[in-house]
Amino acid sequence: MRNTIEAIRPVDKTVGNDVQAYLHTLTKPIGSLGMLESLAVQLGEITSNKFPEVSPPGIIVFAADHGIADEGVSAYPKEVTAQMVHNFLQGGAAINVLAKQIGAMFQIVDIGVSTFIESENLVNRKIRNGTGNFLYEDAMSRKEAIDAIEVGIDVATKLIQDGAKCIIPGEMGIGNTTSSSAILAILSQEDISMIVGSGTGITEEQRKYKEKVIQNSITSREPNREDVMDVLAKVGGLEIAGMTGAILGAASKKTPILIDGFISTIAALVAVKLCEHVKDYLIIGHQSEERGHQIALEMLECKPILNLQLRLGEGTGAALAFPLLKASVNILQEMATFSSAGVTEREKQ
Known part of the structure; x- marks a missing residue:
């Protein structure tokens, strides 16, 4: 790293x-x-x-589970993470459709799914079987957070070596808007109510409960906001760390990074905290419907290309914005x- x-x-x-x-x-x-x-x-x-050239783009979807999902912060149970990985592998997810549309190189990386998934099309770089429930314990050790970042660096640099001209980091992990919101709350020091959104479609009552879970978790974990690796280890996610690594790896290879929505923007924010030069390598694909996304974008001083009222993740908003990058280089x-x-x-x- x-x-x-x-x-x-x-x-x-x-x-x-x-x-x-x-x-x-x-x-x-x-x-x-x-x-x-x-x-x-x-x-x-x-x-x-x-x-410059931006084609073909390389989409990397990092998948991992979150212990905090046990607190009922998502509209979906934790087993959906593994089920969606199977869906990605079978070509049935939204990101599969959009990746095909833009002619993308495409990889799915198991960086921390709780269950074992066997497929020759899956990149198995599992750090551990999901993070700990950070309401009661650190999400992961500092070493595990670094290891996950290094997986992202390795996967992205290899994809670039294989011909990718633009990297799109994506994610799958039930509970990851909770983790991302916690990271943003710590780094921004904004009020939790300004950050926590509906995620996968929770009710207003569930959203307020999610706020309390995040606030209590931050109080319990006492992360050092001046040390972004401490924040990432205590309340982060393995797929967030993986995307952070992919962003760092792409920047080190002078390769454009097309960022998706809220969760990948939090990974970008972590990457910028690790190296301020990364900010100028970022292109934000779209404005997410998730409440905290605007705060994260303001911290990065970046403007999104699109606003399509999306909140899916996976890299979908970035994939939709990619043709505009292609148009810009075609003009030249x-x-x-x-x-x-x-x-x-x-x-x-």
């Missing part, structure tokens, strides 16, 4: 300036393609390439300049 963090460099602003200058030569009014232009500039900065690579098209440029004032 330390070596990966030390390998992450600031993005290349010089190339970004070159991309911006080139965009001004294309047959359109300056700035008229809005966010597509800023995406093109950012992708140039990330990759140090004036004509294929659009004519005023000179090449023989079109008169705007008059200089």
